[in-house]
Amino acid sequence: MRSRWVNKATALHLGVIAVLFALQFVLPDYHHVNLARVMVLASFAMGYNIAFGYTGLLSLGHAMFFAAGLYAAGLMALFAGVGAGGGLLLGVIAGLVVAAAVGCLALRTTGVSFMIVTLMFAQAAFLATFYFGEYTRGDEGFVIPSNLRSLFGLSLVEPTTRYFVALTLFSLCMAVSFAIARSSMGRVLAAIRENEERTRMLGYNVFLYKLVALVISGAISGAVGAAYGMLFGYVGATFASIQYSILPLLWVLMGGAATVLGPFVGTLLMFYLVDISSGFTSANMLIVGLALIGLILFFPKGILGTLRERAAPWLP
Amino acid sequence: MAAVTLLSTENLSKQFGGLTAVDGVSFTFLEGEIRALIGPNGAGKTTFVNLLSGRIPPTTGRVVFAGEDVTRLPAHTRVNRGIAYTFQITSTFAGMSALENVKLSAQRRLSTGFFGPNPDLLERVALSALDRVGLADRQDEIAGNLSYGHQRLLEVAMGLGLDPKLLILDEPTQGLSDEEIAVFVKLVREIARNASVLLIEHNMDVVMGLADTITVLDRGRILAEGTPEEIRRNDAVRRAYLGN
Numbered sequence: 001m002r003s004r005w006v007n008k009a010t011a012l013h014l015g016v017i018a019v020l021f022a023l024q025f026v027l028p029d030y031h032h033v034n035l036a037r038v039m040v041l042a043s044f045a046m047g048y049n050i051a052f053g054y055t056g057l058l059s060l061g062h063a064m065f066f067a068a069g070l071y072a073a074g075l076m077a078l079f080a081g082v083g084a085g086g087g088l089l090l091g092v093i094a095g096l097v098v099a100a101a102v103g104c105l106a107l108r109t110t111g112v113s114f115m116i117v118t119l120m121f122a123q124a125a126f127l128a129t130f131y132f133g134e135y136t137r138g139d140e141g142f143v144i145p146s147n148l149r150s151l152f153g154l155s156l157v158e159p160t161t162r163y164f165v166a167l168t169l170f171s172l173c174m175a176v177s178f179a180i181a182r183s184s185m186g187r188v189l190a191a192i193r194e195n196e197e198r199t200r201m202l203g204y205n206v207f208l209y210k211l212v213a214l215v216i217s218g219a220i221s222g223a224v225g226a227a228y229g230m231l232f233g234y235v236g237a238t239f240a241s242i243q244y245s246i247l248p249l250l251w252v253l254m255g256g257a258a259t260v261l262g263p264f265v266g267t268l269l270m271f272y273l274v275d276i277s278s279g280f281t282s283a284n285m286l287i288v289g290l291a292l293i294g295l296i297l298f299f300p301k302g303i304l305g306t307l308r309e310r311a312a313p314w315l316p
Numbered sequence: 317m318a319a320v321t322l323l324s325t326e327n328l329s330k331q332f333g334g335l336t337a338v339d340g341v342s343f344t345f346l347e348g349e350i351r352a353l354i355g356p357n358g359a360g361k362t363t364f365v366n367l368l369s370g371r372i373p374p375t376t377g378r379v380v381f382a383g384e385d386v387t388r389l390p391a392h393t394r395v396n397r398g399i400a401y402t403f404q405i406t407s408t409f410a411g412m413s414a415l416e417n418v419k420l421s422a423q424r425r426l427s428t429g430f431f432g433p434n435p436d437l438l439e440r441v442a443l444s445a446l447d448r449v450g451l452a453d454r455q456d457e458i459a460g461n462l463s464y465g466h467q468r469l470l471e472v473a474m475g476l477g478l479d480p481k482l483l484i485l486d487e488p489t490q491g492l493s494d495e496e497i498a499v500f501v502k503l504v505r506e507i508a509r510n511a512s513v514l515l516i517e518h519n520m521d522v523v524m525g526l527a528d529t530i531t532v533l534d535r536g537r538i539l540a541e542g543t544p545e546e547i548r549r550n551d552a553v554r555r556a557y558l559g560n
């Protein structure tokens with residue numbers, strides 16, 4: 001029975017990738033660009049979900065991991081002429097190192113203290129982008145020279161390449177989430193989320209598991225940050241602000257924490273909610289807020305989380 | 317059979333602020349025995365076993381397990397060495413199935429490499445632990461939906477999943493019905509064939525029926541120690557605990 005569920009789940013996720021692949025041939029330009037952006041942001045949300053959804057680590061500092069990757073790639077492109085391939089690698093390393101360092105300190109706390117400590121670190125990182133304004137140009141930011149934005153000889157300025165790179169990144173993050181959700185490590189992370197003390201008393205080094213989860217989450221966020229810079233060409237302090245720590249939290253909550261596809265569903269929905277509502281009213285955040293309230297009322301565990309609970313227990 | 321010391325403590329104490337919950341306890345526990353730890357409410361029984369399992373650090377003293385000083389080892393390492401603790405207040409993974417709960421307890425021990433244990437082996441081991449406590453037919457039920465008695469049994473199954481050398485049971489029969497207690501007593505006897513059992517228990521019938529040796533704790537100190545017969549006849553114990 002279990003293996004049939006695994007197959008069903010695998011088929012669903014491969015199907016989503018196939019649909020996203022096919023969509024590029026039919027979507028009008030405007031939505032084509034949007035969807036590429038959504039896939040990249042959803043990858044960020046999937047990274048966040050590994051810490052928040054699967055492990056129960058409510059971080060308010062993920063903008064810092066995203067920005068670490070973004071600035072690592074952006075600054076190295078600007079000052080050392082590093083291209084997209086090197087930039088992505090640097091992004092992963094930056095996210096990983098920052099998450100390991102912050103995790104070692106922040107994971108000594110739990111609950112609200114953890115939220116506050118991660119928030120403080122992220123605010124410090126945000127301020128650092130201004131402190132080093134000489135290089136980062138702070139709020140104003142800088143543009144990555146388009147000649148450096150190319151991967152394996154293909155220009156990322158080109159919409160088709162960009163879409164394909166976004167889809168590849170998205171698929172990789174999905175594969176990582178899927179593998180973790182199905183692994184024995186995933187089972188331990190879920191146990192930590194439910195009852196940390198009991199998990200410890202079953203012989204698990206809870207601190208180490210949480211650190212590994214946070215580092216994976218940070219490395220993904222860093223990779224996505226770097227990819228975002230390389231794909232869309234702009235690096236600025238906004239991406240290090242609290243807003244980019246809150247957004248992945250909202251996307252994940254909306255789509256369903258601890259589901260593999262939830263982050264994507266949440267990101268897509270929120271993106272188009274903002275996009276469509278801002279088309280006919282300047283009070284569009286009000287509409288977004290109302291939509292969120294409605295969701296919490298009818299889908300308390302997010303769209304896919306609630307669906308899993310009520311109808312599809314096989315969803316990973 | 318030569319008596320081998322499995323666990324001992326030297327002058328073990330724990331202070332909470334001004335309160336000395338465990339007060340200079342030196343204790344020896346032999347391999348293979350069923351030991352009951354009894355004493356009035358607040359005597360320091362839970363605190364004492366918390367010091368053994370490493371959930372809290374002692375103020376002074378040493379804990380030696382299987383010949384090694386484990387006083388400074390973190391709790392999870394002690395569990396891996398073979399000290400399993402089942403909680404006084406039922407503590408399972410309420411949102412997971414009974415089977416998942418036991419899988420979690422057996423998984424770490426059965427893991428060989430990075431990828432964790434063979435799923436079939438894990439399932440077999442977890443099912444056999446559930447079977448031993450009589451919950452095999454409830455493997456798919458969500459732990460939080462099980463009756464209280466069944467949750468206590470699930471706790472024990474999780475202890476068994478760890479395959480411990482020493483199983484510490486903190487008031488396992490509290491809140492159980494008479495039939496459930498009878499099942500439980502049989503279960504502990506069965507477990508004791510492969511593991512040593514340290515049992516905190518208020519129910520004197522259970523204690524007298526199961527224990528090889530009884531240790532009586534009162535206000536953080538060992539008041540008496542001996543066979544059930546000796547403890548029954550001990551005047552100090554009667555005054556402090558058994559009443560009259």
Ligand SMILES: Nc1ncnc2c1ncn2[C@@H]1O[C@H](COP(=O)(O)OP(=O)(O)OP(=O)(O)O)[C@@H](O)[C@H]1O
Nearest residue numbers: 332335337355356357358359360361362363364404
């Ligand atoms: N974390 C703690 N902080 C402060 N005091 C504590 C703490 N844990 C236990 N105590 C106190 O230590 C004393 C011993 O408590 P303990 O729980 O070990 O008793 P017990 O023998 O297990 O009692 P019971 O039979 O009620 O379970 C009590 O007075 C209790 O209030």
Ligand SMILES: [Mg+2]
Nearest residue numbers: 361362363404
């Ligand atoms: Mg107690």
